[in-house]
Amino acid sequence: MAFLHAGMNSSGPIEKFKPTNGFIIGYIGLAMCAVAVVYTAVAVHTITGLRVGLGFALGILVVWVSLLRPRAAAYPGVLRLSNSLADIEVPLVLIDEVTVRQTLNVWVGTKRYVCAGIGRSHRRMLKTRRPGITALLGMERLHAYAEDSNRPALDQSEMLYETYVVTRIEELVDEARKTQGAEPPQGQVLRVPAWPEIAGLAAFAIAFVVSLLV
Numbered sequence: 001m002a003f004l005h006a007g008m009n010s011s012g013p014i015e016k017f018k019p020t021n022g023f024i025i026g027y028i029g030l031a032m033c034a035v036a037v038v039y040t041a042v043a044v045h046t047i048t049g050l051r052v053g054l055g056f057a058l059g060i061l062v063v064w065v066s067l068l069r070p071r072a073a074a075y076p077g078v079l080r081l082s083n084s085l086a087d088i089e090v091p092l093v094l095i096d097e098v099t100v101r102q103t104l105n106v107w108v109g110t111k112r113y114v115c116a117g118i119g120r121s122h123r124r125m126l127k128t129r130r131p132g133i134t135a136l137l138g139m140e141r142l143h144a145y146a147e148d149s150n151r152p153a154l155d156q157s158e159m160l161y162e163t164y165v166v167t168r169i170e171e172l173v174d175e176a177r178k179t180q181g182a183e184p185p186q187g188q189v190l191r192v193p194a195w196p197e198i199a200g201l202a203a204f205a206i207a208f209v210v211s212l213l214v
Contacts, residue, residue, distance in 0.1 A: 029063040119162065
């Protein structure tokens, strides 16, 4: 399905969704590892310094792939979910449901595709839970219906960003299906390995192990 890549390369993203999970810790960790690499490269000219430098360089890549790389972006006809070591490209017309829990979840039929970069914090998820008695009385579902009916417009600042992401993706799905018309949905979900990150992790890991054996 090369048209997915071609469409994304020719016109760029329609919208980039900023990550909500781990990016602050990620940037702090990235900065600390970078400082350590620079210090060992400048001040510690020994085999131990080489090992430490390689270890922190590997740490930079680990922080990047685990905390900073995961994110989502919408391209013409395609939603790209970037995770640690792979990107998932989902045609918009195939998406049946979008939810946000601890991760962004995109459903195509019974299959779920996840983006770890967008999600709700444990604290926010706990706040949304109701006591068991409300669930027994059916009040929890009633409350959810009330929240949906009072969903704020996209230009209202009080909307949670995770809610905006879901709403925006749903809008893009509707637009894609209207553009397609009566034709049956076409396309397939692609999983694209993040080869630069995979190669970098492998190279630095091998170099670090070799330095330990010297």
